[in-house]
Amino acid sequence: SKITVSLIKADVGSVAGHTTVADELIKIAENNLSEAKESGLIIDFRVFKAGDDLELLMTHTKGVDNEEIHRLAWETFEKAAEKAKELKLYGAGQDLLADAFSGNVRGMGPGVAEMEFTERKAEPLIAFMMDKTEPGAFNLPIFRIFADPFNTAGLVIDPSMHQGFVFEIWDIMEHKRVFMKAPEEMYDILALIGAKSRFVIKRVYPKPGGKLPEDEPVAVVSTEKLYQVAGEYVGKDDPVALVRAQSGLPAVGEVLEAFAFPHLVSGWMRGSHNGPLMPVSFKYAKCTRFDGPPRVVAAGFQLSNGKLIGPVDLFDDPAFDYTRQKAMEIAEYMRRHGPFEPHRLPREEMEYTTLPKVMEKLKERFEEI
Numbered sequence: 001s002k003i004t005v006s007l008i009k010a011d012v013g014s015v016a017g018h019t020t021v022a023d024e025l026i027k028i029a030e031n032n033l034s035e036a037k038e039s040g041l042i043i044d045f046r047v048f049k050a051g052d053d054l055e056l057l058m059t060h061t062k063g064v065d066n067e068e069i070h071r072l073a074w075e076t077f078e079k080a081a082e083k084a085k086e087l088k089l090y091g092a093g094q095d096l097l098a099d100a101f102s103g104n105v106r107g108m109g110p111g112v113a114e115m116e117f118t119e120r121k122a123e124p125l126i127a128f129m130m131d132k133t134e135p136g137a138f139n140l141p142i143f144r145i146f147a148d149p150f151n152t153a154g155l156v157i158d159p160s161m162h163q164g165f166v167f168e169i170w171d172i173m174e175h176k177r178v179f180m181k182a183p184e185e186m187y188d189i190l191a192l193i194g195a196k197s198r199f200v201i202k203r204v205y206p207k208p209g210g211k212l213p214e215d216e217p218v219a220v221v222s223t224e225k226l227y228q229v230a231g232e233y234v235g236k237d238d239p240v241a242l243v244r245a246q247s248g249l250p251a252v253g254e255v256l257e258a259f260a261f262p263h264l265v266s267g268w269m270r271g272s273h274n275g276p277l278m279p280v281s282f283k284y285a286k287c288t289r290f291d292g293p294p295r296v297v298a299a300g301f302q303l304s305n306g307k308l309i310g311p312v313d314l315f316d317d318p319a320f321d322y323t324r325q326k327a328m329e330i331a332e333y334m335r336r337h338g339p340f341e342p343h344r345l346p347r348e349e350m351e352y353t354t355l356p357k358v359m360e361k362l363k364e365r366f367e368e369i
């Protein structure tokens with residue numbers, strides 16, 4: 001039988017501005033999901049915080065987009081948001097954009113990464129959670145994991161991976177998607193996903209005729225566009241992803257290798273700046289300097305009939321010290337630009353801006369040249 005893994009997250013309020021999730025909210029989420037586990041709705045769960053985002057990782061057999069599972073997540077966030085209001089936490093209820101649950105959390109504010117698949121004899125799974133950035137921040141690492149032979153040795157030397165993978169790419173402005181093959185269409189794929197604020201990798205699939213079923217995803221990323229849902233800036237759509245590994249898929253180390261380069265992502269302060277993505281341990285999953293820099297944490301598991309064996313705090317390792325050091329050099333370099341691009345995002349990508357008001361004020365003073 002198939003297992004579904006659901007990683008659903010929301011920022012429902014945080015302590016000291018947008019720094020981190022309060023322990024009181026973690027407790028509420030753990031209690032709620034414990035009850036759901038006892039009732040048999042879910043098989044297992046873990047609650048995490050990634051910066052100010054409350055993360056619910058759940059396993060069950062109900063498939064993706066299941067109403068009961070989404071309701072459980074929504075009601076958990078609502079309960080936590082109530083507590084956040086009572087404690088006067090910052091941005092209490094920030095990502096709960098709908099007044100009432102209507103069957104599915106998609107389009108309601110929370111971010112969702114879910115996949116249903118046949119659990120293998122050994123099923124390594126990694127849950128990635130980012131804060132202070134957007135879904136497109138996963139484009140570069142997911143591409144490198146499943147399509148770049150300089151990252152993933154297995155693409156070259158493992159006969160079961162040599163044929164490559166299929167990428168499902170979403171145009172999040174036009175609400176359209178396209179399936180593309182790597183390595184055959186590699187340059188076209190990059191032409192799209194290099195524009196990471198518009199084209200976002202949603203899922204990766206095995207190719208037909210391989211070791212794994214072609215219709216079962218091997219990676220999935222949350223792509224919810226908060227700002228499109230709300231119609232105004234309410235915080236960045238801090239994304240999450242699930243990645244399966246080994247035996248016909250990239251090894252865990254090949255998956256993590258893609259995060260050894262602290263690439264520039266948009267988000268950071270006020271969701272309006274470019275900065276390096278820093279891989280950190282859960283202990284450091286809090287955003288401080290200039291509300292950042294943007295961070296990614298990784299929890300590693302083995303699945304055992306839906307039970308989560310783990311987590312292993314995968315970036316809690318000196319092997320990523322060099323990346324973190326590099327990230328801080330880049331953070332320092334970017335910060336010196338102050339309000340100038342490309343540290344500050346271009347106008348159309350800034351989540352809030354005074355520019356229209358400044359232009360309005362200066363309207364009379366602008367003269368022809």
Ligand code: 13P
Nearest residue numbers: 246247250251252253254
């Ligand atoms: P083991 O031989 O330790 O299983 O490792 C295989 C592998 O895939 C390492 O990347």
Ligand code: 13P
Nearest residue numbers: 018235236269270271291
């Ligand atoms: P979040 O998206 O993490 O809530 O951050 C918003 C922000 O404006 C940080 O400066």
Ligand code: MG
Nearest residue numbers: 011018052091
């Ligand atoms: Mg916040």
Ligand code: MG
Nearest residue numbers: 052131132238
């Ligand atoms: Mg956040």
Ligand code: MG
Nearest residue numbers: 011235236238
């Ligand atoms: Mg947010």
